[in-house]
Amino acid sequence: MSQEIKVAVMQPTYFPWCGYFELINKVDKFVFLDDVPLAMQRPNWQKENRILGPQGARWIRVPAIRTRGDVSFINDVIVDDSKHWRSKHLSLMLELYQKSDFFGLIYPSIASLLNEGNTNNLAEINIGLIVLLSEYLELDVEFYRSSELVGVSGVKQDRILSICGSVNGTSYYSPQGAMDYISSSVFEENNIKLTFQEYTHPEYNQFNNIGPFVSHLSVIDVISNYGKAARDIIVSGA
16 A cells, blocks of 8 residues: 655745644645735735734735736745835844744744845745744655646646646645635545645733734744744644
């Protein structure tokens, strides 16, 4: 019997939430879907997210330039460094989390990645941050970019199946948001086991929050409060 190879596919988002890393934790191969159009709706998680301060959630937004207009793929988009967003985001994170127990352990790595400024490509920045945070959380997974895979074609469900085939996946772990266009029978016909993520956001202590728990923040929040132990909190929501 052949070994099961679990795959997940997600667009590369900016400092993702806990559920994103639960997906990564559950699979053997994680594919960044970087060659699809950058969505127009807000919030747009590919270029913005939330962190927590004493007065509540604060947005961090990357000023982005669509190099091909409305049809720009995520890996076509560049960041507008004339807005000095890198230093602003780092300063805000430091201001809000410097008194936490663990932010100081991950901040230098984040600052180094953002301050290097050796790329202005949004997808590369997001992927770099996600890989960095996954390594910090000690998640054992192989990363791929859909734009670099051979023979990938189609849209939505067909594209997912094509990606699974390209990385020799036998099982697909899907986010809930894909339920409206994914058919379990089609995956079964293609000999791919399909499982949907069932994730309940865990509650945890937020050192700078005196009010009700604020969920669906960037994973930076739980890491700042728990360090590497954040991994156990993140996966507890599955």
